[in-house]
Amino acid sequence: MDPVAIRIGSVALVRWYGLLIVGGAILAAFIGSQEAKRRGEDPDHIWSAFMWCLIGGIIGARLQFVITASLENPAYLQMYLANPLNIINTREGGVGIFGALGGGLLAYYLYTRRNGLPFWQWADIAILGLPFAQAVGRWGNFFNQELYGGPTNLPWGIAIDCAHRVTPYLCPPLGDFTEATRFHPTFLYESLWNLFVGLALLYLARRFARQWPAGSIFNLYVVAYPLGRFLVEFIRLGTPLALGLTLGQFFSLAAGLAGLSVFILRLRRAASAEPSASA
Numbered sequence: 001m002d003p004v005a006i007r008i009g010s011v012a013l014v015r016w017y018g019l020l021i022v023g024g025a026i027l028a029a030f031i032g033s034q035e036a037k038r039r040g041e042d043p044d045h046i047w048s049a050f051m052w053c054l055i056g057g058i059i060g061a062r063l064q065f066v067i068t069a070s071l072e073n074p075a076y077l078q079m080y081l082a083n084p085l086n087i088i089n090t091r092e093g094g095v096g097i098f099g100a101l102g103g104g105l106l107a108y109y110l111y112t113r114r115n116g117l118p119f120w121q122w123a124d125i126a127i128l129g130l131p132f133a134q135a136v137g138r139w140g141n142f143f144n145q146e147l148y149g150g151p152t153n154l155p156w157g158i159a160i161d162c163a164h165r166v167t168p169y170l171c172p173p174l175g176d177f178t179e180a181t182r183f184h185p186t187f188l189y190e191s192l193w194n195l196f197v198g199l200a201l202l203y204l205a206r207r208f209a210r211q212w213p214a215g216s217i218f219n220l221y222v223v224a225y226p227l228g229r230f231l232v233e234f235i236r237l238g239t240p241l242a243l244g245l246t247l248g249q250f251f252s253l254a255a256g257l258a259g260l261s262v263f264i265l266r267l268r269r270a271a272s273a274e275p276s277a278s279a
Helices: 017-039 044-072 074-082 084-088 095-114 117-125 131-136 139-144 186-208 216-232 247-278
Strands: 004-008 011-015 239-241
Touching: 004 017, 004 074, 011 017, 011 084, 017 044, 017 117, 017 139, 044 095, 044 247, 074 084, 074 131, 084 095, 095 117, 095 131, 117 139, 117 216, 131 139, 131 186, 131 216, 186 216, 216 247, 239 247
Parallel strands: none
Antiparallel strands: 004 011
């Protein structure tokens, strides 16, 4: 599996991972602009905020990887301390989805403040495209042969080249797992979950947008995506941090519980305000 989409001779110009991430981001912006238009808002704001969110997401994603990798493996911490420029070198390590979401959200908030837009209303608009972007972007892991699960006999198991195997699933002579071994395609599981979340949010936005307070659709995303990520982490190969859970699962729990709490609190506030408003 070649991770490079476009190359000239031996020079890799564009990798599938980056191409899919950018393509997914453009798809998310398109869906958000269509939702803005449906609500009678200016769709150009979505496209204007696009670069803000892309830059913020990249910075946040890299910071998450650097922090979590340093916590899980002291060798990474020593590397970053010895050569701080490696912090911005994405070829030395990778990125993190929760950091990308946090960085992109902060950038989007700053954009709405700068342009005098109600943040929660525009968060509901923009969030509708994000699950679809994630569904597309996750296929980058397939081309990179990374973030897969344990061995499986299921018909949709995927082959992983020996060069991309991790302990304890190495090929001979270092390990006992042959090239014929198939692994869980956890990228596919998460991609399908994101697709389901995106479709569900589109339905809820049309069914309840006028009944729920602004920001509710965004809050539901913050609940739904971490739920799927939490479950997939049980299959994906990773290092447990505590209680048999990985750091990604702890991030998922924190984000999901926070999103659910805010969603319930905002609904209760809206319900309690209705009697006084109609009195």
